[in-house]
Amino acid sequence: MSKQRTKEAFRDLRHGFHSNKCESLNGFLTKALPKNKHTYISNVNKARSNLIVGIDSLGYKVYFERVFNKTGVKYTQV
Numbered sequence: 016m017s018k019q020r021t022k023e024a025f026r027d028l029r030h031g032f033h034s035n036k037c038e039s040l041n042g043f044l045t046k047a048l049p050k051n052k053h054t055y056i057s058n059v060n061k062a063r064s065n066l067i068v069g070i071d072s073l074g075y076k077v078y079f080e081r082v083f084n085k086t087g088v089k090y091t092q093v
Contacts, residue, residue: 039071040067040068040071043067043070043071044064044067044068046067047063047064047066047067048060048063048064
C-alpha cells in the first residue's frame with residue numbers, strides 16, 4: 016500500500032466521536048440479555064435493559080439511590 020493510500024485510509028477511519036462508550040454499553044447489555052439466546056420482547060427484558068442503561072448512564076450509586084427513593088425503601092450504604 017502506498018504512503019498516499021495509507022494517509023487516505025487513516026482519514027477515512029477518523030470521525031468526530033469514538034465508539035468505546037457504545038461498545039461498552041453493548042457488552043454490558045449482553046450480560047443481562049445474552050445474544051446466543053432467543054429472547055423476545057417481554058416486561059422482564061425491558062426491565063433488564065432499562066436497568067443496564069440506567070446504571071450505565073448514572074452509575075450504580077446514583078441509580079440505586081433514585082430507585083430506593085422512588086419506591087420508598089430506605090437506602091443504606093450496605
